[in-house]
Amino acid sequence: xxxxxxxxxxxxxxxxxxxxxxxxxxxxxxxxxxxxxxxxxxxxxxxxxxxxxxxxxxxxxxxxxxxxxxxxxxxxxxxxxxxxxxxxxxxxxxxxxxxxxxxxxxxxxxxxxxxxxxxxxxxxxxxxxxxxxxxxxxxxxxxxxxxxxxxxxxxxxxxxxxxxxxxxxxxxxxxxxxxxxxxxxxxxxxxxxxxxxxxxxxxxxxxxxxxxxxxxxxxxxxxxxxxxxxxxxxxxxxxxxxxxxxxxxxxxxxxxxxxxxxxxxxxxxxxxxxxxxxxxxxxxxxxxxxxxxxxxxxxxxxxxxxxxxxxxxxxxxxxxxxxxxxxxxxxxxxxxxxxxxxxxxxxxxxxxxxxxxxxxxxxxxxxxxxxxxxxxxxxxxxxxxxxxxxxxxxxxxxxxxxxxxxxxxxxxxxxxxxxxxxxxxxxxxxxxxxxxxxxxxxxxxxxxxxxxxxxxxxxxxxxxxxxxxxxxxxxxxxxxxxxxxxxxxxxxxxxxxxxxxxxxxxxxxxxxxxxxxxxxxxxxxxxxxxxxx
Numbered sequence: 001x002x003x004x005x006x007x008x009x010x011x012x013x014x015x016x017x018x019x020x021x022x023x024x025x026x027x028x029x030x031x032x033x034x035x036x037x038x039x040x041x042x043x044x045x046x047x048x049x050x051x052x053x054x055x056x057x058x059x060x061x062x063x064x065x066x067x068x069x070x071x072x073x074x075x076x077x078x079x080x081x082x083x084x085x086x087x088x089x090x091x092x093x094x095x096x097x098x099x100x101x102x103x104x105x106x107x108x109x110x111x112x113x114x115x116x117x118x119x120x121x122x123x124x125x126x127x128x129x130x131x132x133x134x135x136x137x138x139x140x141x142x143x144x145x146x147x148x149x150x151x152x153x154x155x156x157x158x159x160x161x162x163x164x165x166x167x168x169x170x171x172x173x174x175x176x177x178x179x180x181x182x183x184x185x186x187x188x189x190x191x192x193x194x195x196x197x198x199x200x201x202x203x204x205x206x207x208x209x210x211x212x213x214x215x216x217x218x219x220x221x222x223x224x225x226x227x228x229x230x231x232x233x234x235x236x237x238x239x240x241x242x243x244x245x246x247x248x249x250x251x252x253x254x255x256x257x258x259x260x261x262x263x264x265x266x267x268x269x270x271x272x273x274x275x276x277x278x279x280x281x282x283x284x285x286x287x288x289x290x291x292x293x294x295x296x297x298x299x300x301x302x303x304x305x306x307x308x309x310x311x312x313x314x315x316x317x318x319x320x321x322x323x324x325x326x327x328x329x330x331x332x333x334x335x336x337x338x339x340x341x342x343x344x345x346x347x348x349x350x351x352x353x354x355x356x357x358x359x360x361x362x363x364x365x366x367x368x369x370x371x372x373x374x375x376x377x378x379x380x381x382x383x384x385x386x387x388x389x390x391x392x393x394x395x396x397x398x399x400x401x402x403x404x405x406x407x408x409x410x411x412x413x414x415x416x417x418x419x420x421x422x423x424x425x426x427x428x429x430x431x432x433x434x435x436x437x438x439x440x441x442x443x444x445x446x447x448x449x450x451x452x453x454x455x456x457x458x459x460x461x462x463x464x465x466x467x468x469x470x471x472x473x474x475x476x477x478x479x480x481x482x483x484x485x486x487x488x489x490x491x492x493x494x495x496x497x498x499x500x501x502x503x504x505x506x507x508x509x510x511x512x513x514x515x516x517x518x519x520x521x522x523x524x525x526x527x528x529x530x531x532x533x
Contacts, residue, residue, distance in 0.1 A: 036055045039273075043119030135189045202251065308510045379394070401512050436476045
């Protein structure tokens with residue numbers, strides 16, 4: 001009952017629009033003040049969310065701001081790539097707007113004792129000596145550096161050798177290939193780089209802190225392919241073998257529960273919700289997967305499995321790690337999970353992907369020749385945000401409800417008398433899905449708009465419709481997209497060998513939970529009796 005009641009009925013989130021949504025019912029007791037309030041911030045893919053939370057866990061107020069996207073001024077003439085990029089200043093602008101709104105509604109009621117920020121991970125953000133952004137951030141979903149990834153794998157002894165040393169290597173999605181791409185294609189920007197940040201939340205905390213602290217959390221570090229797999233708080237020295245001196249540019253790794261600095265007084269003096277006579281601590285928090293894992297109650301071994309369904313998504317749970325020197329987090333998790341066989345791993349979507357790339361035989365042979373703990377393609381073990389003895393076992397998809405955002409804009413308004421590029425509403429989208437029968441009259445959709453990570457890793461995989469005929473309706477295509485996403489989640493649960501674990505209930509979080517249609521389709525496909533949301 002303490003969760004804010006939003007004034008909207010959107011299913012997934014409104015990316016790219018200038019929109020502010022908030023809880024109209026703020027603090028119930030208007031006559032009292034509340035000290036020791038935490039400002040929690042999520043710098044998401046489609047928008048920024050901020051909440052005021054008291055020390056007892058009660059949400060006092062909440063706001064969501066959409067990004068006002070604009071090109072940055074990078075003071076050079078180097079050509080941009082048609083990849084997945086973002087201007088980091090929009091994250092900071094949205095943060096300031098959220099604080100302004102929260103301040104106007106609560107300036108006489110609360111005093112912020114600490115700020116903690118989470119956000120999208122595995123971004124490449126280049127800063128100069130004055131901490132000014134040099135170029136657009138290259139996002140986690142960008143796969144431009146596939147060729148660079150192949151050259152790195154050859155130089156460092158092959159794919160398996162690289163995975164043993166850094167753990168979660170994702171080929172062209174990893175950060176080191178992207179840095180090599182920048183050096184080759186944006187040489188002037190690379191020469192001027194003095195700091196590198198790896199998450200949207202790290203950029204916001206850098207701008208917020210008095211000392212302009214550049215930091216990274218263990219969970220985000222683990223996703224980059226730069227971390228030493230035997231020591232979650234250190235970067236691997238092999239990074240310097242590819243790009244000499246690059247480790248000096250990387251930020252220190254801080255556990256999410258350690259303060260990295262204090263709020264800059266030049267910022268805090270503008271808002272009454274910050275105390276005047278005390279310093280306000282700042283925590284870099286954790287990358288989104290780590291924060292969501294803890295927030296969903298799955299940050300302790302033995303707790304339930306959960307799924308996050310937003311622009312991207314994953315299925316995850318926490319387990320123990322008996323990490324020994326020379327072994328990696330991807331191969332030494334001490335769990336009781338049964339080994340997944342090729343037959344259960346290979347879904348229809350994976351068969352199509354493997355067949356189209358001619359890798360079926362190679363894939364089957366690799367499964368038989370690897371040790372049991374490596375017979376899990378697309379499974380990643382990530383550092384716990386706070387406890388180095390724990391890992392988060394996850395299978396992730398690059399694009400989940402981002403597929404819905406795409407089709408709402410690309411197809412949704414074709415027959416509408418609306419301005420060009422206007423998206424169909426979430427309500428109309430759900431109604432259209434309901435007009436199509438289960439199975440979408442034979443239409444399948446593969447949700448790989450930006451490549452895929454699980455149950456296979458392929459940066460060049462792309463989305464497609466299969467089975468379209470002269471009777472196919474727009475409603476069929478809408479529902480096929482939703483079913484394709486839901487079948488993708490079945491693949492994630494399957495590759496983690498957790499289908500039996502979720503049959504009596506599955507914790508699901510993220511924007512998709514606001515859509516009853518989406519959740520019903522997901523329940524039918526996973527054969528789950530109910531959801532916790």
